[in-house]
Amino acid sequence: MAIVGASGEIRLFEPPTKPRVSMKKLKKAHEKAVADLKFKNRIAMRFLRADYKDDLAAAKTEKKPAEEVAKIKAVFEENKAKMEAEFKANLEALLAAHKAEEEEKKVSFAENYKVDIALWKKEPEISKEEAAALKAEFDAKAAELKAALAKIKKERKAEIAVARAEKDPAAKKLALAKLKEKYDKLIADNREALRVATEAYERTVYSEAKYYEIHQRQKNLNAIWRDKTLLLMLIPYLLFFGVYHYAPYFGIQIAFKDYSIRKGIWGSEWVGFENFTTFLGGPYFPRLLRNTFVINLYGLILGFPASPVFALLLNEVKSKMFKTTVQTITYLPHFISTVVIAGIVVNFLAPSGLMNHLYVGIKEFFTQQHVDPIYFLMKPENFRMIYTLMGIWAGFGFGSIVYTSAISGIDQELYEAAKIDGAGRWRQTLSITIPGIMPTIAIYLIMRVSHMLSVGYETIILLYQPVTYETADVISTYSYRMGLGSTSGRPDYSLSTAIGLFNGVVSLTLVTIANKISRKVGDVGLW
Amino acid sequence: MALLTRKNKIKRSAGEWTFDIFNTLLMLFLAFITLYPFWYVLVCSFSNPVSVDAGIICWWPDAFNVNSYLEVFAISNFWSAYRNTIFLAVGGTVVSMFFTILTAYPLSKKRLWGRRGLTFIMIICMNFAAGMIPRYLIFRATGVMNNHIMFLFAFALTPMNIILVRAYFQSVSDSLEESAKLDGAGDLTILFKIYIPLSVPVIMTVSLYYFVARWNSYFWEMILFTDDNKVPLQVVLKNLVVEQNAKEDLAEGDGSMLKSKQTIIYATIICAALPMLVIYPFVQRFFVKGIMIGAVKG
Numbered sequence: 001m002a003i004v005g006a007s008g009e010i011r012l013f014e015p016p017t018k019p020r021v022s023m024k025k026l027k028k029a030h031e032k033a034v035a036d037l038k039f040k041n042r043i044a045m046r047f048l049r050a051d052y053k054d055d056l057a058a059a060k061t062e063k064k065p066a067e068e069v070a071k072i073k074a075v076f077e078e079n080k081a082k083m084e085a086e087f088k089a090n091l092e093a094l095l096a097a098h099k100a101e102e103e104e105k106k107v108s109f110a111e112n113y114k115v116d117i118a119l120w121k122k123e124p125e126i127s128k129e130e131a132a133a134l135k136a137e138f139d140a141k142a143a144e145l146k147a148a149l150a151k152i153k154k155e156r157k158a159e160i161a162v163a164r165a166e167k168d169p170a171a172k173k174l175a176l177a178k179l180k181e182k183y184d185k186l187i188a189d190n191r192e193a194l195r196v197a198t199e200a201y202e203r204t205v206y207s208e209a210k211y212y213e214i215h216q217r218q219k220n221l222n223a224i225w226r227d228k229t230l231l232l233m234l235i236p237y238l239l240f241f242g243v244y245h246y247a248p249y250f251g252i253q254i255a256f257k258d259y260s261i262r263k264g265i266w267g268s269e270w271v272g273f274e275n276f277t278t279f280l281g282g283p284y285f286p287r288l289l290r291n292t293f294v295i296n297l298y299g300l301i302l303g304f305p306a307s308p309v310f311a312l313l314l315n316e317v318k319s320k321m322f323k324t325t326v327q328t329i330t331y332l333p334h335f336i337s338t339v340v341i342a343g344i345v346v347n348f349l350a351p352s353g354l355m356n357h358l359y360v361g362i363k364e365f366f367t368q369q370h371v372d373p374i375y376f377l378m379k380p381e382n383f384r385m386i387y388t389l390m391g392i393w394a395g396f397g398f399g400s401i402v403y404t405s406a407i408s409g410i411d412q413e414l415y416e417a418a419k420i421d422g423a424g425r426w427r428q429t430l431s432i433t434i435p436g437i438m439p440t441i442a443i444y445l446i447m448r449v450s451h452m453l454s455v456g457y458e459t460i461i462l463l464y465q466p467v468t469y470e471t472a473d474v475i476s477t478y479s480y481r482m483g484l485g486s487t488s489g490r491p492d493y494s495l496s497t498a499i500g501l502f503n504g505v506v507s508l509t510l511v512t513i514a515n516k517i518s519r520k521v522g523d524v525g526l527w
Numbered sequence: 528m529a530l531l532t533r534k535n536k537i538k539r540s541a542g543e544w545t546f547d548i549f550n551t552l553l554m555l556f557l558a559f560i561t562l563y564p565f566w567y568v569l570v571c572s573f574s575n576p577v578s579v580d581a582g583i584i585c586w587w588p589d590a591f592n593v594n595s596y597l598e599v600f601a602i603s604n605f606w607s608a609y610r611n612t613i614f615l616a617v618g619g620t621v622v623s624m625f626f627t628i629l630t631a632y633p634l635s636k637k638r639l640w641g642r643r644g645l646t647f648i649m650i651i652c653m654n655f656a657a658g659m660i661p662r663y664l665i666f667r668a669t670g671v672m673n674n675h676i677m678f679l680f681a682f683a684l685t686p687m688n689i690i691l692v693r694a695y696f697q698s699v700s701d702s703l704e705e706s707a708k709l710d711g712a713g714d715l716t717i718l719f720k721i722y723i724p725l726s727v728p729v730i731m732t733v734s735l736y737y738f739v740a741r742w743n744s745y746f747w748e749m750i751l752f753t754d755d756n757k758v759p760l761q762v763v764l765k766n767l768v769v770e771q772n773a774k775e776d777l778a779e780g781d782g783s784m785l786k787s788k789q790t791i792i793y794a795t796i797i798c799a800a801l802p803m804l805v806i807y808p809f810v811q812r813f814f815v816k817g818i819m820i821g822a823v824k825g
Contacts, residue, residue, distance in 0.1 A: 223640040229714040230633035234645060237630040240684050244665060245652040251661025265664065310557070316550055328811055329558040332565075335807050335814075337743030339761045340800045343768040344564050347789050350771070354567060357582030377772065397561065401815055425543060458746050462765065465772060483660045484750050493660045500658035508655050 012212055012219055016116030019109040026105055030098040037094060039435075041087045043414070046431040047421060048083060052076040054422075121209045131205055138201040145194045152190065156183040255498040268494075275498035284478060291384075292474040296452045298388040304448055306396040308441055311403035312433065316425065327404075330397025342462035345390050349376040377463065380471040387463060387472070402444070403437050410436035443518045450514030454507045461485065475503050565804065572596070572793040579790055595794035604755045604763065609798070611752075612742060612759040614675060619741040622679045623688075624734050631689050632718050635696035649686040666751055673754045682747070685740070688733045695729035696722060732813040742803065760799045767792050 055072050126134070159179055166172040202211055224231065250265070255275055257268040279285060310330070317323045333341065348354045356373035363371045376382050414432045423431065457476040464472035481487075483496025570588050571579045578589035599605060633639055634646055656662075671677045699722060707717050723730070745761035752758045771788055 220640055223638070227633070227636070227639055227714075230636060230639055233629050233633050233714075236626050237684065237689075238645075238648070240626070240680070241648050241652060243669060244662070244681055245657065248657030248661035248665050251664050252657055254660070313550055313553065316546075317554060318547075322551075322554070326554045326558050328808065330561050331811055331815070332561060332804075332807060335739055335743075335803050335811075336800050337745065337761055337803075339743075339745050339765045339768065340796050343764060343792055343796050344568060346768050346772050347792055348564070350789065352580040352582070352789065354582070361582070393560070397557075424540070426546075462768060463772070480659065484663060493664075497658055497660045500660065504655060504658060511654065 012215055013120075013208055015209070015212065016113055016120055019106070019113045022109045022113075023102070023106065026102065030102070033098070034091070034094060037087075037091060041083075042435065043431065044083065045080075046435070047418070047423070048076070048079060050423065050427050050431055051421070054427075119208070121207050123207045123210075124204060126205065134201060134205055138197065141197050142194065145190055145197070149187065149190045152183065152186050159183075252497065252501055254494050255501045257494055259494040259497075271494075275495050276502060278495060279499050279502065284473070287470070288473060288475045288478050291471060292453055292455055292476075294471075295384050295387060295455050295474060298384050299391060300448060300452075302388050303392050303395070304445065306392050307399035308403045308437065310396050311400040311407060311437070312429065314400065314404065315407050315433065316429070327397070330400075332397070333394040334398035336394075338459050339462065341390065341394055342459060345386065345463065346377065349386065351375055378465065378467050380468045383464065383468045383472040387460065390459075390463075402440055406437040406440040407433060446514045446518045447511075450510040451507065453510065454503060475499060479503065565800075568793045568796055571790055572797050574790065576790045579793075595790040596798075598791050599794045599798060602763065604758065605760075607756045608758055608760045608763045611675065611757060612761070612799075615678065615748075615759055616738050616741040618675070619679050619682065620734050620738045623683050623685070623737040623741075624730065626683050627685075627688055627692055627733060627737075628718070628723065628730070630684065631692035631696055632714075632722060634689070635693045649684075649689060653686045663750065666747075671751055673752055673757045675757065678748075678751060682741075685737070688736055692726070692729055692733055695726050699725055728813075728816070732816060735810050735813055739803065760795075764792075764795050764799050767795055 052072070055076075056069065059069050059072060156179065160176070163172060163175040163179055166175060202214070206214070254265055254268065256270060256272060257265075258271045258274075259265070259268045263269075314323060314326060317326070350356070351373040355376065360371050360373055376386065410432065414436075415428055418428050418432060453475070455474045455476060457474070457480045460472060460474060460477050461480060464477070477485075479496050479499035482492050482499065484491065486492075566586075567584070570586070571584055572595050573588040573591050573593065574584050575590040575592065576595070578584055583589060634642060636642070639645075666672070666681055669677065669681065671681045703721050703725075704717055707721055712720070743761065745759075745765050748759050749762045749765060752762065767788075771792060774788075
């Protein structure tokens with residue numbers, strides 16, 4: 001139970017913590033301890049295995065007889081079994097200890113809560129007569145203070161009138177200021193006295209729970225009044241999100257309507273799920289779903305590993321200046337707009353572009369025949385690879401920052417210990433650095449997988465053409481083309497919104513699931 | 528960073544030597560393929576279109592000339608587009624930063640009534656957007672179409688940036704605020720006299736985020752500015768690029784239609800990307816810092 005609020009305010013004791021909440025805290029601490037133990041074991045195992053491999057390699061180079069190799073193997077197996085057994089025993093002991101503690105605490109939490117809540121709700125032990133007497137006393141005191149306040153205010157009025165009559169402006173100002181100071185203090189003192197008296201009285205006659213109940217509301221109002229400037233500062237924020245983010249939520253209803261500009265959002269007719277069935281049952285849906293999924297798959301397999309691998313390789317660079325230079329250069333494309341990058345790609349891949357010059361040059365060199373340039377962006381089979389490579393080119397450097405910072409967060413002692421054991425750089429990377437950034441990789445991988453059904457339209461609409469729709473058209477670009485990007489006929493706002501809503505809901509579901517998993521992974525530290 | 532400090536006393540084996548050489552070469556290669564396209568674009572923009580089409584440009588301009596630039600400058604709305612971009616980027620940064628600070632400060636105060644709920648308002652928006660059409664209808668209804676000033680307000684706040692500034696404000700010690708309060712300072716005075724001077728690094732970082740985002744974005748600008756004199760540079764470039772791409776589609780087999788268009792696009796690209804390329808070396812460390820804070824918080 002903590003005291004809330006500073007001096008001069010109503011002090012309230014927070015209600016006792018519920019057993020469920022205390023339990024949650026305890027469980028979290030336990031989970032962390034288990035994860036730590038697992039991690040330590042993992043590292044130890046890695047070293048054991050690494051040593052074993054080292055020994056084997058040494059035996060091989062020294063051409064030792066088979067018996068000795070077998071012996072090395074036996075020793076390793078023995079050590080491994082020993083370590084595993086030890087770990088198992090430790091883990092079981094830890095789990096048992098945790099369980100016992102949880103059982104014990106479950107009871108004590110519940111008991112403590114019972115005691116606390118009883119204390120919290122306990123009515124003060126005073127008789128009715130005593131209470132009445134206290135009330136009378138308090139009322140008298142309050143009335144007295146009130147009268148005193150009225151008197152002070154009257155006096156102030158009179159004195160101010162006198163001061164106002166002063167001729168000399170400087171002296172007048174000074175006198176008024178002095179008066180203000182004097183009376184402000186008197187009034188504040190009076191109010192404080194009333195507050196103290198009230199608190200003393202209420203705390204004697206009310207239970208803690210009742211006191212809390214009576215004053216919580218008042219306390220909130222006080223807090224609002226105290227921070228009114230801060231709350232007023234939030235008005236633009238509320239207006240902005242209200243108008244540009246929440247108002248559009250009401251517009252989502254046109255996904256279930258047949259929107260016509262003339263009738264407006266509210267006036268258009270309801271059509272139920274017709275727009276959704278049109279889309280899901282339409283001829284393009286399988287193609288859109290496949291393209292969205294496959295483009296993401298390309299990104300997952302080719303694009304995702306680029307950043308962690310780059311971070312690991314960069315980490316092995318010894319010269320600090322070279323390293324910083326490479327970092328600075330590779331982050332650059334992140335700051336260049338998609339339009340510029342797409343413009344470069346489109347021109348490089350054009351029949352008279354750089355890529356075609358390279359392609360033609362190399363092919364002619366090897367075949368010694370005339371080769372025609374290729375319309376790379378006109379060939380559906382190329383699109384996904386071009387899109388993916390462009391993404392990698394633009395993103396691998398900047399994406400590596402999180403991994404670089406994860407690497408720099410690894411405990412240096414691990415490396416020291418490894419060096420004492422004679423581990424080389426390769427071994428240190430395998431056994432320390434990679435496990436060290438695994439949680440980061442895992443979280444980003446989970447998030448990446450959860451975006452399997454969303455591809456941004458902003459880049460694709462710059463690169464694709466009707467000829468390449470077959471492989472390039474994804475759900476979001478189709479939604480864009482049905483709505484704002486419509487080039488032929490009337491745009492179908494309702495259909496476009498329905499597609500967007502479908503995509504948004506599916507993505508949100510996936511992201512929520514992924515968030516849950518990553519939270520679990522991040523906390524428990526399975527990796 | 529971590530491994531730099533550790534001195535490897537073990538003698539490097541032949542394998543490690545090979546790896547080091549290979550790794551250095553790979554890093555050089557990656558740096559090269561990141562930079563070369565920009566260099567190529569720059570060189571081509573100063574070259575003769577015919578040589579560019581013939582593919583003889585590699586390192587230096589062939590027949591150095593500025594004709595492509597002259598043609599770009601002659602595009603009817605080029606200068607107005609440049610002006611618009613500068614206005615949107617600079618004005619957008621000022622407006623966004625003002626409202627971001629105004630929002631982040633109250634939300635950084637633990638004592639604020641309803642803080643969780645108020646923060647949650649923007650967290651929802653981060654996870655679930657209403658979609659293109661509903662947003663478009665609101666933009667149209669609030670007069671954002673072809674109106675730069677309204678556009679700045681319509682895209683004023685980004686939740687991620689508010690969170691960054693808020694995290695920084697939270698790290699400022701409360702005792703400063705308390706002592707200022709004793710001296711009779713109000714919340715606004717405290718914000719402007721104490722917090723803002725102390726938060727210059729994060730304000731720099733977030734301002735740059737807003738600036739780069741405004742400078743580079745094209746999508747909503749393309750949708751909302753239908754008047755040729757209102758569009759920013761990225762939209763002009765986008766039209767050139769898409770036109771080029773579409774022409775290729777039509778002109779398969781007949782490359783003549785595309786001739787010399789390339790150098791114009793390259794010149795436009797340089798015009799559109801130059802400010803970013805110039806300021807980039809000086810500001811990139813701020814970005815990295817911001818990303819790291821974001822990664823820790825997220």
